[in-house]
Amino acid sequence: MPRLIKDNAIVEDRWTLLRDAASPADVPDGVAAIVPLALWRAARDALRTRGEIGVWLKPDDDPELLAADVGALPLIAVDFPQFTDGRGYSTARLLREKHGFAGELRAIGDVLRDQLYYLWQCGFNAFAVRSDRNLEEALKGLRDFSDNYQATAARPVPLFRRRAQAVADGLSPSIERLA
């Protein structure tokens, strides 16, 4: 069984990604399947009778189209055809922060170690790292930074609020002398 990174650990992947499924007949029975958004929208009810279904989005798919489904879907995947196409970062934040999606949010496609930290901050908790790369190495990418300045999906309270709280608690962050 293929493996991926999920919730900061390497785990076996029980889902099957169906990139080209165009009708419910393309979805095998009893398999946890990730189907394209278009198929989901066309045949939601038929798909549900087949078993567990997740949905994957292209970079230009509007997450708004899943607004009514986020409570019911166990998994949403966002595709990165090239790692330099950053649209999926916004898709993830909208799914988490606007639509309140709480299930598995998975990055698929050209998913590489050096982008994992930012992906995680934007709300992804699962990373189907490109199959030619070492997962143990990629896992280190999640530890590139210990914190960030901004409000993000993973850390909704921005640093300036936490910094102020630290000062109020008597834990003033030190300012060292310039060398």
Next chain:
Amino acid sequence: MYRYDSYDHQFVAERVAQFRDQTRRFLAGELTEDEFRPLRLQNGLYIQKYAPMLRIAIPYGLLSSTQLRKLAHIGRKYDRGYGHFTTRQNIQFNWPRLEDVPDILAELATVEMHAIQTSGNCVRNITSDHFAGVAADEVVDPRAYCELFRQWSTFHPEFAYLPRKFKIAVCGSATDRAATLVHDIGVHAVRNAAGEVGFRVLVGGGLGRTPMIGHVIREFLPREEILNYLDAILRVYNRFGRRDNKYKARIKILVKDMTPEVFARHVEADWERLKGGPATVPDEEIARLSSFFAPPPYEPHSGDDAGFRAAIADNRAFGNWAKRNVFPHKVPGYAVVTLSLKKTGVPPGDATSDQMDTVADLADAYSFGALRVSHEQNLIFTDVKQSALLALWGELKALGFATPNIGLLTDIICCPGGDFCSLANAKSIPIAEAIQRRFDDLDYLYDIGELDLNISGCMNACGHHHVGNIGVLGVDKNGEEWYQVSIGGGQGEHASLGKVIGPSFAANEMPDVVSRLIDVYVESRHEDERFIDTVRRLGIEPFKERVYATAH
């Protein structure tokens, strides 16, 4: 100046460690060229014509003498003993070795500097008014907000892989000295009728291949909402900006295609959701950031220094310098001094490591140990006692930084061009030098008066040629270097884009072309009319006729 606390130090240290490992993996063949490229660019590292080029951020143009000494040291130890100040308040080193870059970044971190996001398709260094905090026409000191934006943009996880680069400029004065109208986002710190601070927000300005002036999408945004609003703008751009064609990928194209009204509606809709949320900036944070930019301990003076006034009258050379390179200060008895990096024969914006060290010493002696870098590629001491100007002038003359030409034709904005840059179509530095040599007569230069002449070696417009009163653009014609000339561009709050006067010229024709443009101006100007005013009044025709009539 802003000072890093333990959080800021940790982020920069983590970035250095990250890039060190990325460089190691690239050199070991574990990262492909295509995978490494965006990573190195987001650390300021280009692979240039002859060597890598490292661009280091000088956030909103503020630099301490300690930091400048570190830059001098880096120039000496890792480069060829000089650096180049850019048109976006950065400094570039043209000859570092790729494998040394992690060490350079580690050295920079010790003085609270970095090269983060100085290139790549991400939010670049935040730029601002080089006279912030000291200009008499200032409404709001923009520096605390610049630092707020620096932190917000640094390692913003959502906006590291935008369709294209993204530049934000901030100003808080009546006079726009930060070219905010030709930035992806221009932010004007303003006050409303009730005296509350807020922001006028512009989007979609830019130079490059398709120059455009930005559009106001919000006249007054309450200051606490600015990060929510910036997130909303960037999110609309990140989702909908074109990615199929890099020449149409800047936000200005999206804003034009959508129309500014529709673009604004998208932004406002997302902002509605974010308003009042966690990224809303509390007054306490603004107060904390503002505390770093408190005025230095000025000595009380009742007015202008009598000795300074007398020296202007007594000494013509000093008077010329005081007229061109000294700017009034909001505090009595003080002045703002521009160090001209535009001496003829020296590439505009270049300084040697030795010069940087001396400037650092002078900043300590004359200006509270701090200086500024302007987008016109000059250095600025913001807080000099008028009584010390004569002595400072003497020191700057010895250094070669007292050329009394600020705002004049020879104060040329110029990119590195074909001598260094692999993107360039043509050289720009030799053109600047040839024009400076033509106009070496100071009396004539002063008679011509205020004139911005900007030179770019290619369409990317790093030399801001579109907003030069005279703009020069290097073009390639069948492998030869030619120069296209435009007139009528202007920067500032009345920014305008220049119009091309006609077919391009060979390099050796350029001084004559500029001379003829100036001749038409000198003959046709009304009293007190600047070159740009005459061009705006007459249009380009008479200039065009003269230039091309005598060219044959």
